Structures are given as structure tokens and as C-alpha cells.
Amino acid sequence: MKASYYMKTRGNYKSVGIVGLPNIGKSTLFNALTSSQAAMAANFPFCTIDPNVGKVFVPDERLDLISNMLKTKSKVGTQLEFTDIAGLVKGASEGEGLGNKFLGNIRQVSLIVHLIRCFEDKDITHVTADLNPIGDIETIETELILSDLQSLEKVLQDHSKKKSTPEVQLRHDLSRRVAKALEAGIPSRDVEIDEKEWPVFQSLHLLTSKPTIYVCNVSESDALTGNKFTDQVKEYSKKKQIEIDPVVISAKIESELANMESDEMKKEFLDAYGLTNNGLSKVINGARKLLGLQSFYTASEVECRAWTIPVGTKARQAAAVIHSDFEKSFIKADTIAYQDFIDANGDEKTCRDKGKQRSEGPNYIVQDGDVILFKVSC
Structure with missing residues (x-):
């Protein structure tokens, strides 16, 4: 090839x-x-x-593990x-x-x-x-x-x-x-x-x-x-x-x-x-x-969800996959690598305290498995 x-x-x-x-x-x-x-x-x-x-x-073992860890009410692959x-x-x-x-x-x-x-x-x-x-x-x-x-x-x-x-x-x-x-x-x-x-x-x-x-x-x-x-x-x-x-x-x-x-x-x-x-x-x-596809995750006790994006997608465009308005109103992406999230038992505060949660800008290239919380303007 x-x-x-x-x-x-x-x-x-x-x-x-x-x-x-x-x-x-x-x-x-x-x-x-x-x-x-x-x-x-x-x-x-x-x-x-x-x-x-x-x-x-x-099939997504990472999604299953995150969902079970947080005991989420809803899981969407x-x-x-x-x-x-x-x-x-x-x-x-x-x-x-x-x-x-x-x-x-x-x-x-x-x-x-x-x-x-x-x-x-x-x-x-x-x-x-x-x-x-x-x-x-x-x-x-x-x-x-x-x-x-x-x-x-x-x-x-x-x-x-x-x-x-x-x-x-x-x-x-x-x-x-x-x-x-x-x-x-x-x-x-x-x-x-x-x-x-x-x-x-x-x-x-x-x-x-x-x-x-x-x-x-x-x-x-x-x-x-x-x-x-x-x-x-x-x-x-x-x-x-x-x-x-x-x-x-x-x-x-x-x-x-x-x-x-x-x-x-x-x-x-x-x-x-x-x-x-x-x-x-x-x-x-x-x-x-x-096809060059990868996943990032949004995770809470309410819902754990996997989102599909092309490899190489930047944070602003990844936010638009969740909602088209997020691309224009993007502020930052609070990001935790998958393994860091698992090691912290899904606790965002622990990740922040250990310096494992990063505030990324619009040009950050999303990595496979990232757990992300997007901050957008209202």
C-alpha cells in the first residue's frame, strides 16, 4: 500500500x-x-x-471500562x-x-x-x-x-x-x-x-x-x-x-x-x-x-459516550462532532489521556491534582482514547 x-x-x-x-x-x-x-x-x-x-x-473495551467505573446511567458507542x-x-x-x-x-x-x-x-x-x-x-x-x-x-x-x-x-x-x-x-x-x-x-x-x-x-x-x-x-x-x-x-x-x-x-x-x-x-x-478513524470519550455519571473522528482531528473540529455550535463557541478542551483516567479511577480531581488533566487549545490534535470536557461560550 x-x-x-x-x-x-x-x-x-x-x-x-x-x-x-x-x-x-x-x-x-x-x-x-x-x-x-x-x-x-x-x-x-x-x-x-x-x-x-x-x-x-x-466493540469498545475502553468505553465499557469507563462506563462501569463511573456506573453511568447511559452508555453510547x-x-x-x-x-x-x-x-x-x-x-x-x-x-x-x-x-x-x-x-x-x-x-x-x-x-x-x-x-x-x-x-x-x-x-x-x-x-x-x-x-x-x-x-x-x-x-x-x-x-x-x-x-x-x-x-x-x-x-x-x-x-x-x-x-x-x-x-x-x-x-x-x-x-x-x-x-x-x-x-x-x-x-x-x-x-x-x-x-x-x-x-x-x-x-x-x-x-x-x-x-x-x-x-x-x-x-x-x-x-x-x-x-x-x-x-x-x-x-x-x-x-x-x-x-x-x-x-x-x-x-x-x-x-x-x-x-x-x-x-x-x-x-x-x-x-x-x-x-x-x-x-x-x-x-x-x-x-x-x-478508514483512519479513532475515538475520544465524554464521561460522567449520567452518560459515557464514544465519538468517532478521523486521525489527526484538531480539538475545535472534534467539539463540532458533539454539536456543530461548539466549533464556533470553542474555548478550551480539558483533556485526560485514557490510561491516566483509568489509573485515577475516573476521578477528574485526582487527574488535576497529579497534573494529568491538560487545558488544550483549538489546534490540539486529539489522541485516540482522550477523555475530554469541552468548554464553550454560551
Whole structure:
């Protein structure tokens, strides 16, 4: 991955699309993520046609600890938006399997969770005769590349009809360079983009520009250790320099966990498979990392709340996340680092006495986990 790419894209969005071939467990994973049965799951291709969209609470142990410590009456976490996108097939860029519609749905999301079938089951139809996770990955990525090449071809054709200006020439030259990379099988997110090119690159809305997480769907018996197929995906991911390591989950286990009411039941269920945590938290937190999102907290006995902001956000803009008026009326941000807050057992006076509470100005860059009390003018 290119640092210049991620510096520009992270923190801008919160939407995640679940992508993959048909019949690999996307809807089951979506149901587990959203703790619902919103997506129909069935054993035939193109079961999902219109994308299902759901809000997913982000697992947050820090929020839980702060809330329990202060015995708050209310606890509010942050959310990500997940979209269950119908399965793509070879030829999607040419319209196969309703491909144009599905590719359009991918264009609307900010990050791709690429679900890969890594389980063998003769009772569940697969689009190919043999299970080949790497071949499945390459099928999807090839269709995304082909779709992007079609988009760039239109851009280059339009260039010939326009009067030449520095802006038009920049768009043309960048499109040619990205198209050349795509023709070599290199996704656009791996193309070096300089500062002046960046707005133009964003305006191209390329599918291969989106950061990606590989998620391996395995049988229940392989949820703890993975298998030879997940090993292949990990090696492929390493070769492609995918930033987030592939996540191994059993969508079936996750779906059953999502429908259990008590933490005790969930723990017993996980223990039966030798698992200590569910896999969904890895997917969700991996997505947050790639999107460049972090949390700060407001905490009192009345309410403990996590707020999502992009990494690098300044205090004045962070205040606006709570209420738009706070940006204009900002005075200061009384800030305590998360660990200092925990060490003081959530007591602000103790933090002040120990010099752990700081009065920060509008240009302070909020750190992940900061506990903040904003002071604003009335």
C-alpha cells in the first residue's frame, strides 16, 4: 500500500461493503454483524440483489471500562455502516450476473471487506467445481480492474473532445498512468499519487482505489486454527502487501453468537470451540483502522459516550462532532489521556491534582482514547 494513498483517504468515510463471489456467506456475515436477520441467506447464487445496509456498533473495551467505573446511567458507542453487496462473478464488468448493478453498489462504499470461501461443503453450491481461494480473489479483483479500465477509457475519450487546459491535461495524464498500471494488474490504490494529482484521482471514483480487508470464512472446526486455504490467503495477502492481515472467522459461529442474549451463553459457546473472542471485532476494528478513524470519550455519571473522528482531528473540529455550535463557541478542551483516567479511577480531581488533566487549545490534535470536557461560550 502507498502511504500517500492512505494519508488522503483515511478518516473520510464510515461505510464498508462486504464483497465476494456468490454463495460464500456474505449475508450470513452481514446478519451476524448487524445482529439481525435483515439479509436473506439461501443456497443459490444472487440471493442478494438489492444491497442490505446496517449500522454496526464498534466493540469498545475502553468505553465499557469507563462506563462501569463511573456506573453511568447511559452508555453510547460508535457505529460503522456495513453493506451486504450481492455476489460478483466472472464477467461482471461486462454485465454478467447483474454485474453492472453490483459494481455500482461497490462504488458507493469506502472500504471493501472481501469475504473468501475457505471451507469445503458439497451441500453448498460454489461457482467453480474446485475450491480455490486465490482464484476466487483474483476473479473479483480482475472484474474491479476491468471496470476501472472501462471508466478510464471514457475519461480518455472525453479528453479528446475538450479544450486543452492544465487541469484537463492533468486529468488525462493521470488517467493514462493509472490505466497503464491497471493493465499490468496493479490496483489504483498502489499507484503513487502526488499532492496536486490527488483531487483528480479522487474524482475518478475507481473501485480498485478502495482499501481492502480479506476475511476467510471457514467451517466451525477451523475457526480456531484456520486451514490450508487460509494459509494460502495469508501468503497472498503478504505478497500483495495488504496492510491488514486476513481475518479468519466462521460466519456460522458468528451468526449463532449474535442471536445469544447473555454474555455467559456466548462465553460457553466460544469455549466449546476453543475461542476466547469472536472474529467480528477483528473485522470491525480492522475496518476502522483502514478508514483512519479513532475515538475520544465524554464521561460522567449520567452518560459515557464514544465519538468517532478521523486521525489527526484538531480539538475545535472534534467539539463540532458533539454539536456543530461548539466549533464556533470553542474555548478550551480539558483533556485526560485514557490510561491516566483509568489509573485515577475516573476521578477528574485526582487527574488535576497529579497534573494529568491538560487545558488544550483549538489546534490540539486529539489522541485516540482522550477523555475530554469541552468548554464553550454560551
